[in-house]
Amino acid sequence: MDIARLRPTRSVLLRMVLSVILAVLLWGWVTSLADPDETRSLPNTPVSYGVPGDGLVVxxxxxxxSVTAxxxxSVMDDLTSRNLALTLDLGGIDQPGTYIVPIVPIEQERFIDYRVTPSTASIVVDEMISEVFPITIxxxxxxxxxxxVLGQxxxxPEVTISGPRSIMETINAARVDIDIAGQNGQIAIRAPVYAxxxxxxxxxxxxxxxxxxPSIVEASLDVRSIGREVTILTSV
Structure with missing residues (x-):
């Protein structure tokens, strides 16, 4: 058997390549007719961000x-600023400071093209710290x-507050507010704690x-009403 005769000629190879190219072009054309490309602009899209590293916080x-995608x-029909997730690329951040980071869609593979304006954001990365404070009523x-109030x-008795160092350094107390207007006797109230x-x-x-x-504590108070002094005038 002549092996050389079994090898495709250059013209056959060329026709095969052209056939594949035409098939791909035809597939793309049919797909574009069934599911054509659309462009949509979404202003004021929220940008989420995670934790840049252990003990750090944005x-x-x-x-x-704003996003133009x-x-x-089929993808763009349901696209809104609420279900388009943008995030900050926090890669490489390992210490407090001010950084310029990219803003990117989380599921960018859904789009043929996209543009985010602005494309970057300036962020402040702070150290996350905790401190214990006594709770006052x-x-x-x-x-x-x-x-x-005779007793409380x-x-x-105390609360742990965590937050960025820049905020924690401004906190000097933890409190709960208890409304005692109209109260008399023993009362028990669940109240939120605030700094x-x-x-x-x-x-x-x-x-x-x-x-x-804890964010909520129960306060028990013994509230008593105070009688008013009344001056009685008598005539002689």
Whole structure:
């Protein structure tokens, strides 16, 4: 058998390559007809971010960006600023400081093309620390004169507050507020714990990057009403 005759000639190879190219082009054309590309702009898309490293936290406030994305209509039809997830690329950050980092879609493989504006964000990375504070009870209203507290007790006498060092250095107390207006006798109230900063601001567990444990305590108070002195005038 002549082996040389079994080898495809150059013209046959060329026709085979052209056939493959035409098949790919035809597949792309049919696909584009069934699921054409669309471009959509999504302004004010929230940017999420994780923890850059052990003992670190991003203390920057809310970050948003605008996105222009192109992809198949089947993907773009359901695309909104709420279900498009943007995140910060925090790779390589291992110490506190100010950084310029890229903003990228989490599932960028869904798109043929995308553009994020701005493409980067300036962030502050802070050290995460914890401190224990005694909890004090503040009775309200503070100007109440017809009630007095004879005794008080908390289910947890102290609280652990965690947060960025820049915030923790401003905290000087932990408190709960108990409304005693109209109360008389033994009362038990579950109250949220909050931190007080040196400039009088209030921070609680809903504050970004601040964690308070326990966040709620039970306060038991013995509240008594104070009678008013009444002057009685008598006539002789």
């Amino acid at each position: 203390s920057t406030t809310e970050i948003v960006a 192109t992809g198949p209509a 503040r009775t309200v209203p503070e100007d109440l004169t017809d009630r007095q 007790r908390l289910s947890a 007080v900063t040196t400039d009088g601001n209030r921070l609680d567990s809903s504050t970004q990057n601040v964690n308070i444990t």
